Structure formats: C-alpha cells, structure tokens
Amino acid sequence: MAPAPFQGLGFSDQEVFETVRMVEMEHLDIRAVTIGISLRGCVDTSVAAVAEKVHARVTSAARRLVEVCTDIEAELGVPIVNKRVSVTPVSLLCDALGGADVTPIAAALDAAAVETGVDFLGGFSALIQKGITPGDRALLDAIPSALSTTERVCSSVNIGTSRAGINMDAVLDMGRVIRATAEATADRDSIGCAKLVTFANIPEDNPFMAGALHGVGEAETVINVGVSGPGVVRAAIEAQGPDADLGTMADAIKRVAFKITRVGELCGREAARRLGIEFGIVDLSLAPTPVIGDSVAEALCALGLEQVGGPGSTAALMLLTDAVKKGGAMASSYVGGLSGAFIPVSEDDGMVRAVESGALSLEKLEAMTAVCSVGLDMVVIPGDTPIETLAAIIADEAAIGVVNNKTTAVRIIPAIGRSAGERVDFGGLLGGAPVMPIRRVGAYGFIRRGGRIPGPIQAMKN
Template identity: 65%
Template sequence: MSATSPSFLPSSSVLETIEMIQRYRLDIRTVTMGVNLLPCVRATSEATCRAVYDTVTERARDLVPVARGIERELGIPIANKRVSVTPVSLVASAVPGCDPVDIARALDRAAAEIGVDFIGGYSALVDKGGTDSDRRLIRSIPEALSETSVVCSSVNIGSSRAGINMNAVREMGRIVRGCAEATADRGSIAAAKLVVFCNAVGDNPFMAGAFHGVEEPDCVINVGVSGPGVVDRAVAAMGGDATLNEIAEEIKKAAFKITRTGQLVGTMAAERLGIPFGIVDLSLAPTAEMGDSVAHILEHMGLEQVGTHGTTAALALLNDAVKKGGMMACSRVGGLSGSFIPVSEDAGMIDAVRAGNLTVDKLEAMTAICSVGLDMIAVPGDTPASVISGMIADEAAIGMMNHKTTAVRVIPAIGCSVGDDVDFGGLLGHAPVMPVHTVDNSGFIGRGGFIPAPVHGFRN
C-alpha cells in the first residue's frame, strides 16, 4: 500500500486525527521547499537576480496549489507555505559588484508570484569569521527587510565547533536596532523577520530562520508540525493524580500521532512535486490563539502559571517526550525539533508576562532545554545595541556549550516602553514589551574577538 495515501495511517489513527483537527487546533504549521540558488550565479548582478527569480518561480510554482490540494484531500490545515534558499551571501560572493539587496528584491517578487507566506535565506554563516560578502549582507539587512514584504533573514554567529564570533555579535546588536528603526512606523516588523543563531541547521522549515543548507539536494520538501492544543488536551485530561512519568508517556503518544500526520503530508507533497522529501521538524509551534499554547501544557502539569519555579523542569519533560514520540513516528527527523516558546505567539506566555511571572531571565533559563531561544520578545525601543548583543551572546553560549541550536529574535519596539503592547499581525501575534537589564555591558561587548569553543566541542 502506498505510503502517500491516507491509509498510511491506521483507521483508528485517522479518526483520532480528524478529532485533533476539529477540536484541538492540529495543523501542519508549514510545508517549506528548499531551493539551491548556487546555479543562479551569472557574470552580472542583474543577470543573477533574474536567474534567482526564474529559479524560485520555476521550482516552487506548484508548491501552494499542491499544498492546498492536500489540505482539501486530507482535511488537515497547512498554516504556511514557504520557501528557503541558499544563504544569499554565498550567491552574492561569486558575482562581482553584486548588491545583496537586489537579490532580496528578486526573492520578494518571486514569493509574491508563487503566493508563499515567507521566503527565507537572506543569510550569512559567520561563526568562524566572515567574508567581504558576508559583511556586505549583514550591513544590508535593515535595508533588505524594510524594503521587502516576506523576505526573512538569519545570521549564524557561533557553533560548538568554532566558538562565538563576538565581532559578529557586536555588529548584530546594531543590525537588530537598525531593522527596528527602519520599520518604526510598522511596529518595528523588520526585526521580527531576523534571527541570530548559534548552531544553525540547514533543514529548518520554520521562519524567520530557515535557509537551504549547502549539504541539501537541489530541491527538497521539509515539514514543520504543530499541535500544542492536542498535547494540552491530552495532559489536561489526565487530571491531578497522574505522575510525571505517566504524563510523559501521554505526551509521547500525542506527539507520535501529530508527527505521523506530518510525515504523511510531507511524503504526499514531495511525490506530487517530484522532489525529495527531507525531514519533519517535531517542534510544538504555538499561536496566540486560545487553545494553542505551550505555556498552558506546562500549567496543566501543575504550575499555577508558567514562569514559576519548576517551569524549566516541566519544559524539559515536555521537550524530551515530544522528541521521543515524534522520532518513533517519522523516518527522517530534523530541523529544530522540540518546543518553541515565542512570547508573542503563545497566549499563555503573554498572560504570564503581563502578570509579571515570566521574565527575560526565566526565558533564558528555559532556552537551555527547549528548541530555539529568546524568540519574538518585544523590548523597550530605547534598548541599547550592546544590551541586544549581550542577549545574543548569552544565548549563543548556551547553544555552544550544550551542542544545541539557540537563537535570538528580539524586537526593540521603537517608541514603546515596558507594558506597551506591539501587534505584529498574523502568526507573529502580539507581545507586551518586556523589561531588560540596563546595567552597562558595552565594555565587554566592545572587546570583540572570539569566545573559543569548549573543549568538549572537539569530538573527532
């Protein structure tokens, strides 16, 4: 029997999946097509941009229609259809005099033509140092993101093998502020389309950090699943007498069903598009809608509100159980995989921030064991670049020392102060502006240089 038919799932699982869709907000968060742009290099910038546009529109022309067809056929919502491309700094580096912003504009036009929600890969990988092309791209990020609608950007500034490039960290604090200032009249939205990574991966289907890694095939389909509402319902139904190991088992079962559905959708999409199926990212990705919150799962484990003592332990249980259940359900697991904790995209997180129970410091502690890092956090508009750089450095240190991906996506909300609310629209949600430490750290950030990789980073 074909693995691309709905009968790939047992009939009982199909019925359970229908219930999860209808009652508990199960969806496929994203179907993302990765596209290799290295063959687009031409002798001139104009010809290269034309080739970029043509390649993306040709490769991904059927992505949205195919995804919508699968939605109708299976009755499973696919929230976003996206494209990721080869880091643009690599493409621009091979073209004399190329302005990377021109490539960003070409990507934006291509995304509009094929109808995708986001296109990612305006990226540079500088964990061990940057080329001239990398530096040009980084300096251009505020311009590129403010002048385009759906282009997303990421910069990898550290890794467990190379250490942390503090010169890049210092610069990225300025760039984040530059993005916010360039779109101050639009809620500083450009900063919400920029992620700064340590240990970035090339098969991540989620935005804003997705790019198409050089180790990937020319074209590939990666799927990001969701389902916090399904897991929340499963945990809540167990009541107050269940032990934590019993809760872990129930989460594993729910994650298995969610991931099985993601593999089905990804396999069908890849077959119909005639390209390889890559991975399923097992991450629980919340939204700001009620019933779709990671925070509420932790609260149903017995926390009165997320942020109190015990929150990090509860998140560790959740993250591990999601991965164990998902890995049993899927032939190829990748991306980030685990639990996202974006403040603006999680109703429970928003409530905890407003109540004063969830702070940036507690979120930083939680990122030691979750999938990403400080994600979609609005901070005061006058936050200095050095403070943002310090937040990036702290998260990079957690990722480097623990051999995991960490990231920072903070939004200095220009003109706003603590307690104000910033609305980003759509899946990006809205966020209360959170306080940050104001004690000066510029002497440390200003030193530049590199933080060496830990000794356990050398495993050969």
C-alpha cells in the same frame, strides 16, 4: 477497473473520532511545508543578473507548491497552515559582486514569493560563526533595507557553533543590524526584526520561519515539514487527570507526539511525491500560534504550573520537549530542523499573559531556552536598548547553545519609541506582546573587546 477488494473498516470509531477531534477542536495542523531550493546555480557578477536568476529559479522550482499542498490538505482533512520557501544563504551569491548593495536580490526573492503564493521565504542569510567574507559583509549591510522594503523575505545569521565557538565581532555586528532594522521599520513597531533571527548552531534543514535556509549540504530541491499541535498535547495531558504522575504524563505526550508526527510525515512524503522531489525531514517542534488554545504555555500549565515563568517552568518544559522528541523520533524516518518546543512570546497567548502578569521575566525565559528550541523568540524590548546590550543578549543565548551542542537563537525586537509595559501588535501569526523590561546593566567593555570565544572543550569529540 474493478475496485480493490475492501478489507474492512480497519479503524475503530474511537480512532477515527480521535483524529477528527484533534483537527477540529485541538488545532492539529501541519505548520509548514517548506521547499528548500538551492541557489548555487545563480552566481553572477552583477546584482541585477543575480536577482534575475534567483527570481527565475524560485518561481520555477516552487511553482506548484501551494497548489499541491492545498490538494493534500483537502484530501487528508488536515490543514497545512504555511507553504514556504527556503533558499541557499544569499551571502554565498554576494562574494563576486564587489561589495555592491544586494537589496535588489531580496526584492527579487520577495517578488518570487508573491508570485508563487508562499507566505514567507527564508534564506537572506549568512553563516559567519568564524569569520566574515566581503559577501557576508554586503549581506549584513543590506539586511535593514531588505527587511524594511520587502514583506515576505526572512533573514537569519549564524554567529556561533559548538565547533567554532562564538564570533563576537559578528555578535556586535548583529546588535547593529537589529538596531538598524528596528529603526528602518520604526513606523510599524519595528516589525522588520520579527523577520530576523540570530543563531548559534543553525540547522540547515529547518522548515520554520524566520530561521529557514537551504543548507549547502542539501540537494537541489527538498521538502521539509514542520508539524505542530500544542493544543493536542495539552488535551492529552488534561485527559490524564490531576493525579497522574509525571512518568504517565511523559508517556501520554509521547503517544500523541507519535500520532502528530506520522501525519506530518505522510503530508511531507505526499507533497514530495507529487512535486517529484526529494523528501527531507520532519521537524518535531511544538509551535504555538496566537489562536486561543494553540499554546505551548497552556500545555505547560496543564502539567500543573500556575503560570509559565515561575519556578518549575524549566523542568516542565524539559519533560514536554523530551517526550515530544521521543514520540516523534519513532514516527519519522528522518527527523531534523529544530525539533523541540518553541516558546515565542508574542505568538503564544499563554506566554503573553505570563509576561503581562509579571510571572515571566527575560532571565527566566533565557533559562528555559536551555531545555527547548529555540531561544529568545519574538521578545519585544524597549526601543532605546543600546547596541552593546543587544549584542550581549545574543552572546548569552549563543553561549547556552554552543556549550550544550544545541541550537539557540535570538529574535528580539527593540520597538523604537516604546518603553516597558506598552503593548505592540504585529498581526497575523506574529501576534502581539507587551514590551518586556530589560536590566540596565551594561556589558560595554566585554562586548567591545571583540574577537572570538573559542569553541568549548565539549566540541572536541574526534
């Protein structure tokens, strides 16, 4: 076959080298290609039967994911850092099991993740923003043992939505579950809690861990992509020089976000095409890693902050998140997931330094989560924090999400046996962080009342 007529270079040197520089020097990568898999066909009446079915389902649906992604990253020259699986919230499979221990389902999912070569599998989850079924209860009870006996399974629980309000009984339950998970993995600095996220307004197509699940309104299988590139954004900010005004900064961030997102969309569509399944969404989140230079905090400092956590941090983060969304929205036909900037503490070198120097407190971090995704993420607190205080932290964060119609989440790690100022290390993408001090002011009476905080007036839109 004769080759197609060559149309000329089509790109300037500058454009080609901009792309190469982004990948080689500024850590541009596709953070996650996540295949969402429906497990709704796996319902059965015994735990063993469900476990067998979910294992078969995941291993067959995700069989070629890693291979296809590895091919695409070689061809496009852009690394795809994580290949992951999200599944239907497992609690939906638990109602017909008569309250039996559902930990074996997590073990089956873990085995499937190992066999398919994916690094994390999300969806050991329950949606209990308004009420709890026996299946949800069985799942909550199994979370500590599931997260302490598996390596790759991640769990998420939704305890509030803007429509339903906040289920405070579920909030207290999550305080207990977090505490129990921390104790079950106490020998490893309570790492189990790094795989457990408590959400308000959970997205059903999020490709990022630990909060990924395959929503009930989704197709049989779907490919979702999470892009990244805080290093690229920081370089774009720095290129504007110290005298550029903030409008110019926002514009520079928009432009670079557009380019990052186009690459994400290309990779996602290509993976979906090669796997023969539907392409879902691109998640526009800026996601840091512990690698030096791959930091959202550093991007914020490039805007002119001395350190993250001081006054001005919330405004700078708002500008950054909004500009990323605006640029990204133009570059993708379907935007979804969390789509904002992530500010996890242990996974971001700049955030860790801000905590160590005392610039960043838990309260300022909470304020910043009002203008970005996701919430209090990878925050290590003293291991003796009471269950009611854990629940109160969750309730505060959920309130920000519910009233602002946005997703918020808490991935907090009460490191058993550790106190404020000590440092814990989880390794890999989870990084390490100092234990942050927590205010010893109780909310016992408030939390123990239980019940539901009604949905806010803003939710009544019909």
